[in-house]
Amino acid sequence: xxxxxxxxxxxxxxxxxxxxxxxxxxxxxxxxxxxxxxxxxxxxxxxxxxxxxxxxxxxxxxxxxxxxxxxxxxxxxxxxxxxxxxxxxxxxxxxxxxxxxxxxxxxxxxxxxxxxxxxxxxxxxxxxxxxxxxxxxxxxxxxxxxxxxxxxxxxxxxxxxxxxxxxxxxxxxxxxxxxxxxxxxxxxxxxxxxxxxxxxxxxxxxxxxxxxxxxxxxxxxxxxxxxxxxxxxxxxxxxxxxxxxx
Amino acid sequence: xxxxxxxxxxxxxxxxxxxxxxxxxxxxxxxxxxxxxxxxxxxxxxxxxxxxxxxxxxxxxxxxxxxxxxxxxxxxxxxxxxxxxxxxxxxxxxxxxxxxxxxxxxxxxxxxxxxxxxxxxxxxxxxxxxxxxxxxxxxxxxxxxxxxxxxxxxxxxxxxxxxxxxxxxxxxxxxxxxxxxxxxxxxxxxxxxxxxxxxxxxxxxxxxxxxxxxxxxxxxxxxxxxxxxxxxxxxxxxxxxxxxxxxxxxxxxxxxxxxxxxxxxxxxxxxxxxxxxxxxxxxxxxxxxxxxxxxxxxxxxxxxxxxxxxxxxxxxxxxxxxxxxxxxxxxxxxxxxxxxxxxxxxxxxxxxxxxxxxxxxxxxxxxxxxxxxxxxxxxxxxxxxxxxxxxxxxxxxxxxxxxxxxxxxxxxxxxxxxxxxxxxxxxxxxxxxxxxxxxxxxxxxxxxxxxxxxxxxxxxxxxxxxxxxxxxxxxxxxxxxxxxxxxxxxxxxxxxxxxxxxxxxxxxxxxxxxxxxxxxxxxxxxxxxxxxxxxxxxxxxxxxxxxxxxxxxxxxxxxxxxxxxxxxxxxxxxxxxxxx
Numbered sequence: 001x002x003x004x005x006x007x008x009x010x011x012x013x014x015x016x017x018x019x020x021x022x023x024x025x026x027x028x029x030x031x032x033x034x035x036x037x038x039x040x041x042x043x044x045x046x047x048x049x050x051x052x053x054x055x056x057x058x059x060x061x062x063x064x065x066x067x068x069x070x071x072x073x074x075x076x077x078x079x080x081x082x083x084x085x086x087x088x089x090x091x092x093x094x095x096x097x098x099x100x101x102x103x104x105x106x107x108x109x110x111x112x113x114x115x116x117x118x119x120x121x122x123x124x125x126x127x128x129x130x131x132x133x134x135x136x137x138x139x140x141x142x143x144x145x146x147x148x149x150x151x152x153x154x155x156x157x158x159x160x161x162x163x164x165x166x167x168x169x170x171x172x173x174x175x176x177x178x179x180x181x182x183x184x185x186x187x188x189x190x191x192x193x194x195x196x197x198x199x200x201x202x203x204x205x206x207x208x209x210x211x212x213x214x215x216x217x218x219x220x221x222x223x224x225x226x227x228x229x230x231x232x233x234x235x236x237x238x239x240x241x242x243x244x245x246x
Numbered sequence: 247x248x249x250x251x252x253x254x255x256x257x258x259x260x261x262x263x264x265x266x267x268x269x270x271x272x273x274x275x276x277x278x279x280x281x282x283x284x285x286x287x288x289x290x291x292x293x294x295x296x297x298x299x300x301x302x303x304x305x306x307x308x309x310x311x312x313x314x315x316x317x318x319x320x321x322x323x324x325x326x327x328x329x330x331x332x333x334x335x336x337x338x339x340x341x342x343x344x345x346x347x348x349x350x351x352x353x354x355x356x357x358x359x360x361x362x363x364x365x366x367x368x369x370x371x372x373x374x375x376x377x378x379x380x381x382x383x384x385x386x387x388x389x390x391x392x393x394x395x396x397x398x399x400x401x402x403x404x405x406x407x408x409x410x411x412x413x414x415x416x417x418x419x420x421x422x423x424x425x426x427x428x429x430x431x432x433x434x435x436x437x438x439x440x441x442x443x444x445x446x447x448x449x450x451x452x453x454x455x456x457x458x459x460x461x462x463x464x465x466x467x468x469x470x471x472x473x474x475x476x477x478x479x480x481x482x483x484x485x486x487x488x489x490x491x492x493x494x495x496x497x498x499x500x501x502x503x504x505x506x507x508x509x510x511x512x513x514x515x516x517x518x519x520x521x522x523x524x525x526x527x528x529x530x531x532x533x534x535x536x537x538x539x540x541x542x543x544x545x546x547x548x549x550x551x552x553x554x555x556x557x558x559x560x561x562x563x564x565x566x567x568x569x570x571x572x573x574x575x576x577x578x579x580x581x582x583x584x585x586x587x588x589x590x591x592x593x594x595x596x597x598x599x600x601x602x603x604x605x606x607x608x609x610x611x612x613x614x615x616x617x618x619x620x621x622x623x624x625x626x627x628x629x630x631x632x633x634x635x636x637x638x639x640x641x642x643x644x645x646x647x648x649x650x651x652x653x654x655x656x657x658x659x660x661x662x663x664x665x666x667x668x669x670x671x672x673x674x675x676x677x678x679x680x681x682x683x684x685x686x687x688x689x690x691x692x693x694x695x696x697x698x699x700x701x702x703x704x705x706x707x708x709x710x711x712x713x714x715x716x717x718x719x720x721x722x723x724x725x726x727x728x729x730x731x732x733x734x735x736x737x738x739x740x741x742x743x744x745x746x747x748x749x750x751x752x753x754x755x756x757x758x759x760x761x762x763x764x765x766x767x768x769x770x771x772x773x774x775x776x777x778x779x780x781x782x783x784x785x786x787x788x789x790x791x792x793x794x795x796x797x798x799x800x801x802x803x804x805x806x807x808x809x810x811x812x813x814x815x816x817x818x819x820x821x822x823x824x825x826x
Contacts, residue, residue, distance in 0.1 A: 013741060013743065014743050015743075032484055032485075032583075043695075043746075043747075044693075044695035045695070047738060048693075048694070048737065048738030048739050048747045049738050049739040049741070049747065051739075051744050051745075051746050052746075053284075054452060055284060055288055055290070055451040055452050055453050056288075056290070056292065056293050056451040056452075057451070057452070057485060057487070058293060058485070058487045058488075058578060058582065059577075059578075059581065059582075060292050060293055060376070060379055061284075061287075061288045061289075061290075061292050061293070061451060062287065062288060063284065063288050077581050077582070099422055099743060099744050100741070100743045100744040101744075103744050105422075106285075107399075110285070110399075113387075113390070114390045117391070118387040118390065119345065119346065119387050119388045119390065119391050120344065120345055120346040120388075124344050125344065127337050127340050127341065127344075130340070131340060131343045131344075131349075131356060131357050132343065132344065133354070133355030133356065134351055134355050135351060135353065135354070135355045136350075136351050136352075136353060138355070139348055139350075139351055142348075143348060146348050146380065146383075147376075148383075149287075149292075149379070150285075150287050175387070179346065182346060184344075184346065185346070
């Protein structure tokens with residue numbers, strides 16, 4: 001194994017550059033180093049201006065998503081050795097406005113997340129009534145969709161979001177479904193308005209890239225498909241039963 | 247530019263979000279700003295794995311939870327605070343249940359509880375082994391429905407504005423644009439977490455740089471019990487990734503290089519095939535980490551490029567139990583260490599995990615500075631004393647986040663005042679300092695990373711699991727030199743847009759102040775208690791030190807250490823007994 005590996009890092013400075021440029025740095029190639037370790041080495045030892053987000057380095061905070069050799073990845077969970085002999089190309093996540101270098105603007109997702117009401121909708125029982133009962137089987141119904149770390153890899157991989165930024169998108173729909181399928185929740189009807197919008201789930205063409213890139217096996221594509229069926233039935237009920245059948 | 251809110255919450259993790267919601271629920275229409283240097287769901291609460299303690303089992307009681315907490319803390323906990331804590335904890339966990347937290351369940355649908363280190367009964371609520379992740383996302387998503395909660399995502403607070411004896415707001419930098427803004431408020435709640443990053447080898451995320459502790463310290467609030475730093479006994483070497491205590495609670499063994507369950511040699515009980523509460527691998531974290539150091543001294547650990555390790559053995563638990571109860575443990579071992587715990591031994595070593603000390607508060611999160619509150623790891627109430635028990639930190643941030651949020655809301659309602667002119671000129675000075683002295687500072691010959699590494703190495707060598715008067719005095723000198731070097735560090739990055747190097751410089755400055763308070767407090771405490779072990783004073787000394795240390799920043803920047811008696815209500819100080 002070589003001692004070093006070249007990293008090509010996208011550099012972009014708002015106001016100064018027209019388009020991003022690639023800068024090349026040699027970093028130590030170590031068996032246990034991930035792409036993020038390489039970036040931190042660059043920042044600490046070579047060039048303090050290289051800009052990226054990171055925090056937990058254990059795949060749970062969702063900060064360090066970037067495009068590595070063309071694929072959206074959590075850089076804390078992507079070993080440099082997998083790209084030897086290199087170079088490793090690191091770019092910002094696709095489909096988002098770039099703030100600087102490897103940092104993208106994800107506020108659009110946060111707005112969409114709020115729109116799908118990702119909270120339990122019901123009149124809260126008093127604490128004295130104890131917990132809402134939920135069997136392990138009921139928990140299993142939505143558990144997978146509750147694992148989303150908001151890392152944005154799915155939006156970066158989604159061809160529909162790339163073309164139509166109005167699309168609610170994989171993670172937000174999966175999280176809507178997480179609450180819809182929770183036995184404690186009564187808000188499915190309220191969420192339907194956002195989701196059956198033309199830019200809601202119907203925009204998805206079921207390419208499945210979101211599920212393929214998800215580091216937490218959330219399966220947003222599955223969530224969307226499953227929800228399309230619910231929404232179709234609901235729409236149908238609306239025509240058959242004048243009061244929506246609710 | 248100046249904006250204003252009723253309350254500013256600094257930090258968007260579990261304590262901050264819980265405080266913001268509590269404030270919004272207490273006074274309808276109150277205007278709460280959550281100012282966080284990361285998006286709230288990135289906060290370090292997300293990394294907590296094992297669970298959250300709250301006595302609900304039929305064979306359990308609040309008194310038993312209190313006793314385990316107090317004895318676990320080596321009698322340095324304030325017992326009035328602990329009594330409130332154990333009483334409120336189940337209610338807060340239940341509130342999270344109502345908000346959708348996916349707690350693991352019993353077959354009949356009721357909440358399940360699991361055993362945990364130092365706890366005599368099964369009382370740890372859990373959401374598989376991603377409890378902190380689920381708790382944080384539940385709080386964050388729930389917070390979105392409160393119109394009164396406004397977020398400043400990716401803003402770094404550099405200064406608390408204090409005048410007329412009361413806190414009146416903050417100065418903060420918006421990362422995206424570099425804009426420096428004054429945000430005034432009638433109360434400020436600090437919820438920025440601990441300071442594990444002052445050490446080189448830690449489970450703590452990069453963001454855990456003691457910012458809130460430094461803000462409070464510089465604003466005149468004392469830092470309490472800072473010498474008590476918790477080492478978690480089972481971190482993965484190199485990365486410092488935590489392997490949760492739940493791995494031992496489910497039956498994992500700790501083995502030395504001879505395959506021997508060495509904890510039996512350290513007064514922690516006798517080995518049994520299945521776990522016994524408060525015994526062996528389920529002893530408290532301080533005692534387990536100290537036992538590791540003794541094994542190193544005896545030459546019974548395994549050498550690796552990242553120093554000595556012991557082995558965590560989960561193989562006998564089988565794939566099914568590991569995948570159901572400890573899925574994240576398997577994922578972390580496979581993804582980051584390339585080891586499968588189903589078939590292989592996991593190398594582990596003690597790793598800095600938690601700051602028992604923090605900003606001195608009362609049971610409502612109030613600090614001695616009027617209008618300034620703190621909750622969660624940044625604060626010290628104190629319920630953790632000299633050693634925190636695993637699964638007490640998540641309920642702590644809920645219980646005291648709520649209390650601080652409520653207290654701050656009432657403070658605004660009853661005593662809220664408009665900012666003074668003097669505070670606005672303070673803010674202008676701070677803006678000038680950031681611009682001229684940090685961002686545009688020229689001619690430096692120091693690198694931020696070099697000073698940071700020196701600080702971390704010094705802390706590990708001198709203020710680690712075992713300390714001595716000599717090592718601490720030397721560390722104090724080194725930290726003083728690093729303080730002098732810091733102003734000579736020039737930034738490579740002069741850009742306004744997302745200048746992470748500027749933030750790194752401000753974080754390093756915070757860490758150096760906090761490190762000095764840790765060393766000063768450790769030097770003065772001439773005894774061994776809980777996580778603070780002095781080789782030159784190996785015994786606990788209740789006559790002199792049944793007291794909280796209070797580190798106060800003097801005008802010249804030096805640290806003075808005062809003491810405050812511990813509140814004892816019903817449990818007289820006794821011997822800590824484990825394994826029998």
